[in-house]
Amino acid sequence: MESLSAILCGKESIKMENRLVQEPGPGEVQLSMRNVGLCGSDVYIFKNGSHGTHRIGGSGILGHEASAVVTKVGEGVSRLKVGDRVALEPGEACNKCKNCLKDVRNMCLTEKPFDGNTSKYDGYITRCKLMRADYCYKLPDNVTDEEGALMEPLAVAVQDCRRAGVEAGRSVLVLGAGTIGLLCMMTAKAMGATNVCITDVVEERLKLAKQLGATHTLLTASPDMDSTVQEIHTLMGEMPDITIECTGNIFCQRLAIMSTIPGGCVAIVGYGAEEVTLPLAVMCQRQIDLRPSWRYDKHCYPIAIDLVASGKINVKPLVTHRFSIEQTNDAIHVAASRKPGVLKCMVKCNE
Template sequence: MAKNSAAVLYGPYDLRIEEWPMPEINDNEVLIEISCVGICGSDLKLYSTGECGTVSIAGDPIVVGHEGAGTVVQVGSSVTNLRVGDRVAIEPTQPCRGCEYCKRGRYNLCAEPRYCSTRECHGNITKYYKHVADFCHKIPDNVSMEEGAAVQPLAIAIHACRRAGVTLGARVLVQGAGPVGVLCALTARAMGAAKIMITDVVQSRLDTAREMVADYTLLTSKMADEDVVGAVVDALGDNPDITIDACGFGDAQRVALMVTKTGGTVMIVGIGARSVELPLTAAMLREVDVRGAYRLLNSYPIALAALESGAIDLKKFITHHYPMEQAKEAFEYAKSGDAMKIIIHMK
């Protein structure tokens, strides 16, 4: 009988590879032999601090990881959409389906979402993992398993860009050249954005963003807010129609409200501090919309279709690979900020 093992986080920096119980599936679930899992920024916050947003391990060890892809090895008796042998990308939520948000079709806001890598639901840096079948999506034949794992952050970017209303000809500013920021820029380009600028405080990330997608980049370290606004407007030729905050820092959010075009949209994607001081009154007087994008919503099929068609290419986005046994080393390297997307392989 096959044995299972997992990457279990006990507290800040305390990540251990250990034996883990083999999952037993229900009628509506599938058992997946995990091939690979990406490291997300929220995983890194959990690893570094023991909490991320409203999630806290608080003495309860959890299996980390929620960017998984693998092969179905067992199906429940009521599953009709998948068969043994199917390669799947795992949408990392199992919503209740009964709350008012689920009934409205906004399952990302579910009151009891059972999202992977939280206290309610373990993550998938594990050799075997079970999940509800209808939140497992078949990976197209021309898409690799690694790209299938990277669909999760791409789906987040797609949800953010759709909520932001990116359209043909839009000028878009993305704050933060990390994985989600770059994916938001790639998505905005695929949706028709005419000019894209990315800002960050790390030059190496900006260099990668420029190589992959950005028309303009700006290193904002040691710059005053007003100087950042001026530099962005000069580069884009006008104020951005849409600003996407993909870093979650208060200074970036202040600049977003200042620089976005009158009547434009600020989209908050990055998870930052619980409270931030912002110039809301000035933004309100210019009818700048401030919206949030939480996790993802109905964007996995779109992301997979974009990869299958070539509308979005993630090959350069995936930069580093580690075996499961070196998961702690992978997390430590992710902290450096030098990697765009790290993939952990189960075998």
């Protein structure tokens, strides 16, 4: 069968075309795609033709934050049935190497397909898709398809907070109130952090952060490091135990280190320049742990789904714009505009 798909053909070039979809093989399911959220990395790939060290060649289907409905099941699939609604994990692993056997398959030592981030592995802005069944997570009845598409970025936030050591009673600073920053803030609160401050340069995002449970918000307009650090400490009433950096901006990366309490932890989440200059001497003198965070291990999706199903996290306000699959080009341009009212753009693939 053929499936209408949004094809990224190069820098700032998307075209709609039909792609052939095969019958599901052993261990696979065929999916009717529902919602696909546009991520900052999708925008970056669209604008630059690359993502960090990954150079994009050829053409492929865009999008990696998705929900779907199972329409067919392949041989050996028993965990899912036709009609099940699922959230999709886009990164596959070998499940055989040393890291996979330690349950950290995001650090798989073999080639790691990641749907939607290279031309070699098609993404999810399409009407129909084949998928390995073990990377599909069934959604509870009280979790909507749109919320299901947000399980991917929420799984990222779960990974980030776990990497950073967030637990009950910790004070947490989150730099950047985009989708991932807001989700990290909410996840930190759900994990028991009692004093959570989030910063951004866009006031509208901070207003939303406050509505979603942030203890403190700070509009960071000053380029002066010392005064910004002092402002954070004064606002929080303490130095944060943990800082989660979600912008990829070099000033914020340095600010994270300078703001964190001696003996604390800085999690690097934002994907910025390939090489940066950081205050290593300060890190050594203050014995600050620097922990980069990458995607999610196999435990993060179930945790993310439970956080939403239980009502501990509300992801619905993050979706600000909705588009049909035929409007994907408009959707990516709106997402790329970074206007104050734009947060998560959602593509409806079968509506």
